[in-house]
Amino acid sequence: HLQLVESGGGSVQAGGSVRLSCIVYGFSYDNYCLGWFRQAPGKEREEIGRISTGGGSPYYTDSAKERFAISQDGAKNIVYLQIDNLKPEDTAMYHCAADPKPAACTNYALRTNVAMEYRGKGTLVTVSS
Numbered sequence: 001h002l003q004l005v006e007s008g009g010g011s012v013q014a015g016g017s018v019r020l021s022c023i024v025y026g027f028s029y030d031n032y033c034l035g036w037f038r039q040a041p042g043k044e045r046e047e048i049g050r051i052s053t054g055g056g057s058p059y060y061t062d063s064a065k066e067r068f069a070i071s072q073d074g075a076k077n078i079v080y081l082q083i084d085n086l087k088p089e090d091t092a093m094y095h096c097a098a099d100p101k102p103a104a105c106t107n108y109a110l111r112t113n114v115a116m117e118y119r120g121k122g123t124l125v126t127v128s129s
Contacts, residue, residue: 002026002118004096009123011082012086020081020123022096027077030054033105035081035116036070038092046092052105059110060088061092086127093122 010022024034030050037052049060058070069082077094097116103109104116 002098002120004095004098004120006120006123008095009094009125011126011128014087014127014129016127017082017084018038018086018125020083020096020125022081022120023097024077024079024096027098027100029100030099031102033102033116034072034099035072035099035104035110036068036079036081036094037097037119038090038094039122040089040092043092045113045115047110048081048094048110050105050110050116051053052102054084056105059105061108061110073093083125086125088127090125090128091127095122096120 003025006022031054033098034046037045039045042093047061048064049058051058051070067084099116
């Protein structure tokens with residue numbers, strides 16, 4: 001039974017940083033794609049980036065390249081999202097996602113907003129000015 005559990009959200013001042021964590025439970029594939037996206041109230045899902053557990057650099061959307069960084073701890077099945085220089089417009093529910101299909105971890109899938117197969121419930125980040 002696959003489960004993704006995010007943590008690390010909270011209230012942060014603008015200009016600050018936050019590191020979100022996502023623990024992946026129950027994934028039986030050797031390699032899979034992990035990613036982060038966010039969704040603000042009343043807005044559509046916004047992709048941030050993806051990374052393969054098999055290695056390689058993360059993929060990011062153009063809007064995320066400057067302030068967002070995805071990393072992973074393979075031994076612990078954890079994927080992280082570091083956000084620096086937070087802005088009020090970063091206020092959103094942040095979700096991690098997973099997908100066993102190799103095609104999910106491509107620039108094309110990220111940039112065409114192809115949803116990943118599994119997602120967690122999210123962790124809320126609120127940025128105050």
